[in-house]
Amino acid sequence: MTTNQQIDKILATLYNKQVKQNLDWTQLPNYDTLCAELFADVSGLSERQYQNLLYMLVSKRLINTHADAKEEVYYKPISLKPEVIEWYGQFHSYLDYLDYLEEKRQPKAFKEDFDENIDSELIERKSIWATIPIWVKILLVIGVITIIAIVITGLRKE
Numbered sequence: 457m458t459t460n461q462q463i464d465k466i467l468a469t470l471y472n473k474q475v476k477q478n479l480d481w482t483q484l485p486n487y488d489t490l491c492a493e494l495f496a497d498v499s500g501l502s503e504r505q506y507q508n509l510l511y512m513l514v515s516k517r518l519i520n521t522h523a524d525a526k527e528e529v530y531y532k533p534i535s536l537k538p539e540v541i542e543w544y545g546q547f548h549s550y551l552d553y554l555d556y557l558e559e560k561r562q563p564k565a566f567k568e569d570f571d572e573n574i575d576s577e578l579i580e581r582k583s584i585w586a587t588i589p590i591w592v593k594i595l596l597v598i599g600v601i602t603i604i605a606i607v608i609t610g611l612r613k614e
Contacts, residue, residue: 457498460550462495463512463513464550465495466491467540467544469490469494470535471544474541481535482522484533487506487530506530510530510534513534514529517537518537519535519537522534
């Protein structure tokens with residue numbers, strides 16, 4: 457199970473309890489209890505991984521912690537932030553929400569299906585160097601070499 461799937465499972469459970477069951481944050485389970493219940497069937501998850509997951513939930517601003525001290529956060533109830541409840545009600549999945557954000561970030565050119573006209577326009581575009589005639593390129597290269605030679609011989613005379 458990926459981290460995002462774990463986050464989705466926690467958000468789904470909290471959304472169900474807070475919104476559908478209309479529970480107050482004081483009625484929500486402690487974070488450690490919640491993880492133990494949700495991930496009991498997943499072998500190999502340690503308390504340290506649960507703590508890292510909690511850190512991600514907090515750093516992504518998905519949850520409210522209801523502890524007086526930093527050390528108590530792991531053992532106190534957590535609740536969804538109001539803005540998370542709002543978008544979770546629309547998407548019903550953290551993974552779908554991430555897909556939506558990723559799609560929103562892509563430029564419009566990637567979203568549109570390229571037709572033949574657009575492809576041909578992209579192929580026709582050339583760099584400035586490609587449009588310069590070969591004799592001008594040769595003169596430019598000779599000029600650059602000459603300037604470098606003059607600078608080097610000028611530095612040696614000093």
